[in-house]
Amino acid sequence: MKTQGWRKFLSSPGRIAVAIAGVFFIVALVEYFTGATDITSSGASSATLRFAIPILLAGLGGLWSERAGVINIGLEGMMIVGTWMGAWFGFLYGPWTGVLFAAIGGALTGLLHAILTVRIGIDQAVSGLAINLVAAGATRYFSGIYFVENGGDISVSPMVQQPETFTVPGVSSVLASIEGQDTFFVSSVAGVLGGLVTNVSWMTLLGLLCVPLTWWILWRTKFGLRVRFSGENPVAAESLGVNVYRVRYIAISISGMLAALGGAYLSLVASAVYREGQTGGRGFIGLATVIFGNWRPGGVFSGSLLFGFTDALRVRQAESVHAVLAIVAVVALLFAAYLFVMRKRRGAAISAILGLLAGIVFLQVEVIPDEFVTFFPNLVTLLVLVFMARRLRPPAMAGAKYRKGEEISE
Amino acid sequence: MTRSRIFWGIAAPLSAISFSLLLASGILMLQGANPIQTFQLLFSYGFQPRNVVAELNQASAYYLAGISAAIGFKMLLFNIGIDGQYRLGVFFAAVVGGAVTLPPVLHILLIVFVAATVGGAWAAISGWLKIKYGVSEVISSIMLNFIAAGLVTYMLNPLRLGEQAEGSQNISTPTIPESGWLPNIEVAGGTLYTFIFFSAVVGVGYWILITKTVFGFNLRATGVSFRAALSSGVNAPRMIFLTMVLSGAIAGLVGVGTLLSDTHNYSLSFPSGYALTGLALALLGRNHPIGIAFAAFFWAFLERSAGVLDLNGIPTEIVTMMQGTIVISIVVAYELIKRLNLRQQQAAVGSHQEEAPEESKETDK
Numbered sequence: 001m002k003t004q005g006w007r008k009f010l011s012s013p014g015r016i017a018v019a020i021a022g023v024f025f026i027v028a029l030v031e032y033f034t035g036a037t038d039i040t041s042s043g044a045s046s047a048t049l050r051f052a053i054p055i056l057l058a059g060l061g062g063l064w065s066e067r068a069g070v071i072n073i074g075l076e077g078m079m080i081v082g083t084w085m086g087a088w089f090g091f092l093y094g095p096w097t098g099v100l101f102a103a104i105g106g107a108l109t110g111l112l113h114a115i116l117t118v119r120i121g122i123d124q125a126v127s128g129l130a131i132n133l134v135a136a137g138a139t140r141y142f143s144g145i146y147f148v149e150n151g152g153d154i155s156v157s158p159m160v161q162q163p164e165t166f167t168v169p170g171v172s173s174v175l176a177s178i179e180g181q182d183t184f185f186v187s188s189v190a191g192v193l194g195g196l197v198t199n200v201s202w203m204t205l206l207g208l209l210c211v212p213l214t215w216w217i218l219w220r221t222k223f224g225l226r227v228r229f230s231g232e233n234p235v236a237a238e239s240l241g242v243n244v245y246r247v248r249y250i251a252i253s254i255s256g257m258l259a260a261l262g263g264a265y266l267s268l269v270a271s272a273v274y275r276e277g278q279t280g281g282r283g284f285i286g287l288a289t290v291i292f293g294n295w296r297p298g299g300v301f302s303g304s305l306l307f308g309f310t311d312a313l314r315v316r317q318a319e320s321v322h323a324v325l326a327i328v329a330v331v332a333l334l335f336a337a338y339l340f341v342m343r344k345r346r347g348a349a350i351s352a353i354l355g356l357l358a359g360i361v362f363l364q365v366e367v368i369p370d371e372f373v374t375f376f377p378n379l380v381t382l383l384v385l386v387f388m389a390r391r392l393r394p395p396a397m398a399g400a401k402y403r404k405g406e407e408i409s410e
Numbered sequence: 411m412t413r414s415r416i417f418w419g420i421a422a423p424l425s426a427i428s429f430s431l432l433l434a435s436g437i438l439m440l441q442g443a444n445p446i447q448t449f450q451l452l453f454s455y456g457f458q459p460r461n462v463v464a465e466l467n468q469a470s471a472y473y474l475a476g477i478s479a480a481i482g483f484k485m486l487l488f489n490i491g492i493d494g495q496y497r498l499g500v501f502f503a504a505v506v507g508g509a510v511t512l513p514p515v516l517h518i519l520l521i522v523f524v525a526a527t528v529g530g531a532w533a534a535i536s537g538w539l540k541i542k543y544g545v546s547e548v549i550s551s552i553m554l555n556f557i558a559a560g561l562v563t564y565m566l567n568p569l570r571l572g573e574q575a576e577g578s579q580n581i582s583t584p585t586i587p588e589s590g591w592l593p594n595i596e597v598a599g600g601t602l603y604t605f606i607f608f609s610a611v612v613g614v615g616y617w618i619l620i621t622k623t624v625f626g627f628n629l630r631a632t633g634v635s636f637r638a639a640l641s642s643g644v645n646a647p648r649m650i651f652l653t654m655v656l657s658g659a660i661a662g663l664v665g666v667g668t669l670l671s672d673t674h675n676y677s678l679s680f681p682s683g684y685a686l687t688g689l690a691l692a693l694l695g696r697n698h699p700i701g702i703a704f705a706a707f708f709w710a711f712l713e714r715s716a717g718v719l720d721l722n723g724i725p726t727e728i729v730t731m732m733q734g735t736i737v738i739s740i741v742v743a744y745e746l747i748k749r750l751n752l753r754q755q756q757a758a759v760g761s762h763q764e765e766a767p768e769e770s771k772e773t774d775k
């Protein structure tokens with residue numbers, strides 16, 4: 001096991017703290033030299049959360065579905081359902097009712113995907129794509145009827161009230177004052193932490209809680225074992241008495257519910273209005289985080305943070321994206337040195353090349369174009385698929401067609 | 411036997427369309443609109459000569475998307491990347507076409523060649539990832555679609571390959587000189603793109619390739635069983651790669667008709683969403699060149715005639731919903747028919763073998 005060294009390293013909280021501090025130090029150094037101040041500001045960290053949560057929820061949705069053995073390309077459509085339901089019922093009965101109805105709508109859409117792919121057995125990609133199309137068409141159709149009558153537009157809902165936020169008393173103001181002092185390194189840390197405790201929506205907390213909850217259900221309960229069993233080997237699962245169809249129905253409904261919650265987050269928390277095209281491909285980015293995160297909740301979480309972070313920086317301060325390249329360069333080169341010492345030549349070479357490339361681009365280019373940042377998650381996922389292919393462990397039967405009593409045909 | 415196959419082949423799409431019409435009727439009635447009146451309106455508007463011409467023009471593009479998807483389907487490949495291949499293909503074709511001046515026919519051929527090459531090359535990435543790293547072409551094409559869209563937006567900038575006309579907000583590529591324009595045909599309802607004949611030629615080419623050539627046979631064989639093809643000497647990974655490239659090359663041509671006959675430059679007003687359209691048409695037309703042609707016209711008809719609904723207070727998206735439900739119900743219908751046929755066959759075999767001892771399914775593993 002090659003990863004054992006890493007696991008050992010990461011098992012000690014002290015070392016993790018040192019590693020995080022080290023990264024912060026590099027970040028602070030880069031900020032100091034490039035003058036890009038926005039990487040560790042409290043604004044950036046809270047924006048990162050705001051951008052990351054919808055991707056996270058979509059990603060967890062993808063995880064649930066694929067762990068049960070069905071690929072969910074309809075995540076985008078389920079998110080769209082969530083944005084619309086959240087905004088409409090939020091407008092009528094208040095934000096939390098909106099969230100509730102978004103969850104119900106998403107679960108029903110998920111159930112539709114489940115019935116089509118599991119019970120009837122049509123191609124999973126066709127079903128997902130069709131759901132995306134129907135969701136986009138249906139929301140626009142119903143917007144034209146309901147929103148127009150209530151002061152909205154065919155593509156924009158009336159304004160919706162947002163769910164409440166909270167600020168951790170005391171801590172928030174202390175951190176804000178430290179951030180304001182502009183002390184090297186210390187202020188950076190305070191900035192990031194400050195963003196995480198100031199004006200945080202309860203919905204954000206709910207989204208974050210879904211990560212440990214997903215992990216706990218899937219890896220620590222009987223039901224979770226059955227879900228993963230259905231994704232790894234449905235034939236064996238069935239023969240041991242697991243009702244694979246039912247397990248998949250439930251798992252994919254949960255998948256749709258999570259994706260729709262991500263959508264509701266977009267229309268209720270990230271903005272206070274439904275706008276057509278609000279999801280902007282985030283369902284597909286959620287799909288990407290599943291791969292990036294190696295089909296693990298923690299991995300999905302870090303993937304969504306990374307993609308949310310780049311998204312946040314792009315919107316806030318374009319120069320910061322550029323400065324991040326410098327960080328990538330430094331970290332990759334340090335990592336290469338580490339790998340070289342550990343006598344892993346190939347990894348060291350790849351890491352060094354990546355680091356050098358990032359460094360060269362950093363020195364040659366003034367500002368990273370917006371367009372490149374928008375497809376950054378997709379590019380990273382493709383690279384992960386290529387370079388980390390051997391490390392990835394997808395559920396064995398994700399995407400394969402399974403029918404009760406039949407052998408699986410590839 | 412063949413007659414029943416043709417019957418089922420037509421029955422499935424028709425029942426899918428009827429089902430989605432029913433569903434749309436339900437939604438319309440919920441809103442208080444009269445469905446029959448609405449469909450009559452769609453029908454009469456869609457068949458006005460002016461609109462038929464527009465539909466034919468649009469269908470010529472959809473047709474290529476359908477053929478592109480069908481080639482993939484023959485191999486059980488799912489080319490969702492049509493969107494990206496089309497966009498990059500037509501973009502570079504517009505750029506190259508706008509940068510040179512050549513004798514008329516040569517100029518057009520160059521544009522077509524560039525579009526097909528770029529589309530094929532972009533699809534080759536998916537194909538290569540699949541055979542080399544086992545990456546599902548569905549996932550890689552989704553990612554590549556986003557990357558293609560981003561790249562085109564990046565390059566379509568006055569600082570780079572784009573051009574902004576004075577006093578206009580629209581950014582486009584430089585206009586192709588007239589030597590690269592395809593002459594159009596003036597008919598009763600308007601201007602018909604000559605490109606439609608080109609699409610037809612591609613359709614015939616597809617049919618010949620699939621049914622009459624060794625390549626097509628190998629392609630279908632690999633689609634039916636990868637391992638059987640491999641053991642009978644077909645280089646199956648190579649076939650996957652080539653099929654993907656071919657599918658991408660045709661996808662690259664999707665936007666060329668509009669480019670050669672209408673706009674003569676590329677701008678962001680070029681529509682997106684061809685991937686799903688292509689897949690839907692291939693499914694609806696059962697991968698058959700004539701079936702896809704009908705499906706493409708039907709699709710364009712639906713979209714064009716939806717324009718009249720807005721004037722009557724019905725959101726046009728009822729058509730989008732119909733398209734989505736058609737896609738779902740068509741695959742559901744195929745699946746059910748397949749199972750029904752299987753059961754009939756089993757029953758037939760069973761009645762023949764009544765006396766023979768029953769063979770266990772597990773033993774033939």
